[in-house]
Amino acid sequence: MRDVAKRAGVSPATVSRYFHGKNVVTTETSKRIEKAVRELSYKPVYKQKNPGVIAVLIPNLKLAYFSEVLKNFLDAVPKYGCRMIFIPVVGQDESYKQYFKELDITGVIYLEENTNQDMLNYIAAKSIKMVMFGAISEDQRCKMIHINDLAAAHEGARYLLELKHERILIISDYPKSISSGFQRIAGCKRAFEEYGLEFDADRVKYGELTYNSGYRITTQALQQGISFTAVFAFSDEAALGVISALAERGLRVPEDVSVMGFDGISLSRQVTPKLTTIRQPIKKMIEQTLDTFQNQKREENIEITLPYKLEEGETCILNQKILKE
Structure with a gap:
């Protein structure tokens, strides 16, 4: 840096500002620095455009999954040299417009398929x-970055069916259009069809996929006398609520009821018994997302589907009633 500064007739601080993309370096000074770099046969160091601010539209922080995603975003941000703000999305509230007026927002990430359409049009x-x-x-x-929810749920349902669980209680969020919930239910239906079994819609229950929702739905199913030997909850958090509800009724996991979750959040590895779950590659999804905003070229909107993993824990075993028979 000192050699370049001396050759260009400027201070090292000016060269530093140039290399870091600061707009306080004049065009004439920039040309002198670039000429010095060439004459000294140094490897060119290109200026990076200020990435500005990336806004994350926050849907429902009651879900542990979203909290974990946001934490991982914050951990990754320093590597990309960008700033990030979180904007709550609440109904028809239009306060978000003030952020876009006051800040240099260059990218938006949204975590919920059903984000307000007026907001998306505005952005x-x-x-x-x-x-x-x-x-x-x-x-x-x-741009869309996700796993194949249909295939992931299909594999999860097949896993339970292979363990001879034909009566599976499914806990989903409310399916809308092509939402994740819709895709996952379709995947489960396909698994039942492949096994030549009838898919019982009465064993599909809907809620927010929180701990409380998993607990409530399981308790209600038991009170209503709904028969099941396994539960497939479409979030790890809901699956933990299922386990608590079963324990209160004196039912053991997995001896009496097998339980499978979805997402693979850190909490799923910290409980006992360790939860069997469909793990989403959250960190890789975040890298792909932030890479999008580093690319200054105009790109076509594309869809990136990343691999999921069925992670075996300790909450799913062969149907004990089959063993006894």
């Missing part, structure tokens, strides 16, 4: 890059 009108994180979007103006 798109500003030609800001958008990424749908963790789901499929009907909005063709954004």
Whole structure:
């Protein structure tokens, strides 16, 4: 840096500002620095455009999955040299517009398929890059980064069916259009069809996929006399609520009822028994998302599907009633 500064007739601080993309370096000074770099046969160091601010639209922080995703975003941000803000999405509230007026927002990440359409139209009108994180979007103006939810749920249901669990209680969020919940239920249906079994819609229950929801739905199913030997909850958090509800009724996991979760959040590895779950590659999904905003070129909106993993824990075993028979 000192050699370049001396050759260009400027201070080392000016060269530093140039290399870090600060706009306080004049065009004439920039040319002198570039000429010095060439004459000294140094490897060119290109200026990086200020990445600005990336806004994350926050849906429902009651879900542990979203909290873990946000934590991982914060951990990854320093590597990319960008700033990040979190904007709560509450109904028809339009306070988000103030953020876009006051801040240099260059990218938007949204975590919920059913984000307010007026908000998405407002953002798109500003030609800001958008990424749908963790789901499929009907909005063709954004990039989508997610797993194949249909295939993941299909594999999870097949896993339970192979363990001879034909009566499976399924706990899902409310399916809408092409949402994750819709895809996962479709995957479970396909697994039952492949085994030549009838898919019982009465064993599919809906809620917010929180701990309380998993606990409540399981308790109600037991009170209503619904028969099941396994539970497939579409979130790890809900699966933990299921386990608590079963324990209160004197039912053991996995001896009496097998339980499978979804997402693979850190909590799933910290409980006893360790939860069997479908693990989403959250960190890899975050890297792909943030890489999108590093690319200054205008790219076509694309869909990136990353691999999931069925992670065997200690909460699923062969149906004990089959063993006894």
